[in-house]
Amino acid sequence: RNKRQIFYFDDFLGSNYFEAIENKKDSHVTKFIERIRNDKSKRFLLTSRTNIFYSGIHHSSIFANKNIKKDEFILKIDALNDLEKGKILYNHIWFNDLKKEFIDEIYRNKRYLNIIEHKNFNPRLIEFITNVGRINVDANEFSPFISNTLDNPKDIWEHCFNTQSNSFIRNLVLLIVFNGSKMTEGELRTSYDKLISIENLTNPTNTDKRFNSTVKLATQSFLNRHMTDDSVSYSLFHPSIADYIINEYCNDKSKLIALYRSLLSIESLRTLKDLTSNGAISKTSYTDILETLFSKNFDDKHSYNYLIFICHALSGDHTKEDQIAKILNLIISKPKAIDDLTPLICLLEDFGPKISNYCFLFKTFKVRLLRYDELRHVLEFTTRNKINCPKLSSELKKQVHDYLLKELHPFHVDTEDSLYTSTGYDGEEKTELNSDLLNARVSCLFEEELSDLLSDIPIDLGIDTTEMAEDLNLNFDAMFNHQMGYSSKSDDDHFSNLVHSPMVDDINDLFERT
Numbered sequence: 001r002n003k004r005q006i007f008y009f010d011d012f013l014g015s016n017y018f019e020a021i022e023n024k025k026d027s028h029v030t031k032f033i034e035r036i037r038n039d040k041s042k043r044f045l046l047t048s049r050t051n052i053f054y055s056g057i058h059h060s061s062i063f064a065n066k067n068i069k070k071d072e073f074i075l076k077i078d079a080l081n082d083l084e085k086g087k088i089l090y091n092h093i094w095f096n097d098l099k100k101e102f103i104d105e106i107y108r109n110k111r112y113l114n115i116i117e118h119k120n121f122n123p124r125l126i127e128f129i130t131n132v133g134r135i136n137v138d139a140n141e142f143s144p145f146i147s148n149t150l151d152n153p154k155d156i157w158e159h160c161f162n163t164q165s166n167s168f169i170r171n172l173v174l175l176i177v178f179n180g181s182k183m184t185e186g187e188l189r190t191s192y193d194k195l196i197s198i199e200n201l202t203n204p205t206n207t208d209k210r211f212n213s214t215v216k217l218a219t220q221s222f223l224n225r226h227m228t229d230d231s232v233s234y235s236l237f238h239p240s241i242a243d244y245i246i247n248e249y250c251n252d253k254s255k256l257i258a259l260y261r262s263l264l265s266i267e268s269l270r271t272l273k274d275l276t277s278n279g280a281i282s283k284t285s286y287t288d289i290l291e292t293l294f295s296k297n298f299d300d301k302h303s304y305n306y307l308i309f310i311c312h313a314l315s316g317d318h319t320k321e322d323q324i325a326k327i328l329n330l331i332i333s334k335p336k337a338i339d340d341l342t343p344l345i346c347l348l349e350d351f352g353p354k355i356s357n358y359c360f361l362f363k364t365f366k367v368r369l370l371r372y373d374e375l376r377h378v379l380e381f382t383t384r385n386k387i388n389c390p391k392l393s394s395e396l397k398k399q400v401h402d403y404l405l406k407e408l409h410p411f412h413v414d415t416e417d418s419l420y421t422s423t424g425y426d427g428e429e430k431t432e433l434n435s436d437l438l439n440a441r442v443s444c445l446f447e448e449e450l451s452d453l454l455s456d457i458p459i460d461l462g463i464d465t466t467e468m469a470e471d472l473n474l475n476f477d478a479m480f481n482h483q484m485g486y487s488s489k490s491d492d493d494h495f496s497n498l499v500h501s502p503m504v505d506d507i508n509d510l511f512e513r514t
Contacts, residue, residue: 337363
């Protein structure tokens with residue numbers, strides 16, 4: 001406490017905001033923000049790519065409720081000075097293990113200055129042009145390659161995608177892009193075969209259209225292949241591939257319909273929604289795609305998550321009431337785990353048949369911990385409909401109990417007021433913990449969390465927060481290390497202001513070879 005500290009969390013949402021939210025990063029981050037918000041000796045810096053950050057805000061009620069967007073700072077490329085750009089280039093050169101002859105080309109006649117000062121300078125392009133292991137150029141062609149890439153960044157993938165590939169390879173890459181940039185091999189194979197069938201693609205040039213041959217070629221240029229002990233998956237070689245494809249194909253409604261008819265995953269529908277929210281796909285195309293999926297792809301062979309998403313998206317169309325009710329009856333009669341209960345609850349409110357037994361609900365979530373917004377929706381639904389189901393009540397009580405335990409991370413508990421100093425027989429002083437005082441503090445924190453969760457919901461789950469506090473086994477040693485064991489660097493080290501100079505001499509000093 002009272003030490004000047006900076007906490008830095010790089011790429012805090014990662015590349016998949018849904019995984020971040022499922023792993024409750026949103027909750028832990030906002031808890032930590034709340035803890036240090038009023039502490040003038042602390043700073044908490046988090047970074048994320050803009051599109052992922054805004055999607056995370058859109059899908060996380062916790063981020064939205066805590067209004068973390070008001071503290072955002074967008075760093076644009078044109079805000080970087082030349083020295084900062086030079087450091088980006090320098091790091092990519094040395095950490096990408098470029099061979100000496102390629103580095104020599106960048107240093108020749110101080111060409112690094114031309115790269116740094118180029119109007120299209122972008123960290124993604126710098127990462128691309130310094131990863132020569134994936135770019136088939138010789139050292140003597142490296143300088144023209146860099147210039148062409150910076151002059152025409154779109155041409156990186158336009159030429160490769162349209163000239164150096166075929167329709168079958170392009171379809172593989174398109175499927176992965178519109179599925180959220182990642183697919184398992186089994187999913188990709190199934191979707192690829194379906195797309196080939198829908199488009200009735202032929203191979204007049206004797207191109208081998210078999211999946212194994214096509215994916216092998218695609219992996220050499222557009223895809224990464226990931227292997228684990230029990231699975232194989234594919235992702236894009238570089239995010240800029242998705243940028244190019246989205247720009248090129250989002251106005252091609254017939255192609256989008258064929259792609260989404262072939263993709264069977266909830267990830268594809270989430271990607272479709274995000275692209276529409278971002279303005280890449282028009283709302284008219286979005287509705288037309290969903291209408292097509294509803295009419296052509298709608299049967300009980302799909303996952304409940306897939307069916308619920310489409311039903312909820314089209315719930316305003318009363319001509320679909322019978323079909324939606326049929327899907328709800330299927331879920332009620334054969335309940336299974338569901339990833340997001342919020343749209344299901346909305347559908348049950350609007351379209352649900354008269355339900356005599358709500359016990360099916362607990363089977364939709366008993367294998368996982370519900371997110372904050374889901375838990376509130378289920379609690380509101382059960383209270384509003386006066387549901388009396390012992391199994392459901394018991395599971396909800398367990399959910400709330402586990403939610404509170406998950407929320408009360410050790411780092412959220414300030415133990416300083418619960419510590420006291422004692423003197424041992426050897427005369428040495430040591431710090432000890434007043435367990436009763438700490439339990440009272442933890443109990444209050446539980447009570448605050450419970451009150452926040454159940455706000456405006458008239459329900460008594462019979463949860464004893466005092467008993468929870470007594471049973472909670474926190475790792476206080478780790479907590480003390482966090483709160484008391486920081487390194488003893490001076491305040492100036494933590495809060496020194498870096499003065500960046502855009503002068504060429506500074507850049508030359510940075511790139512000086514020893």
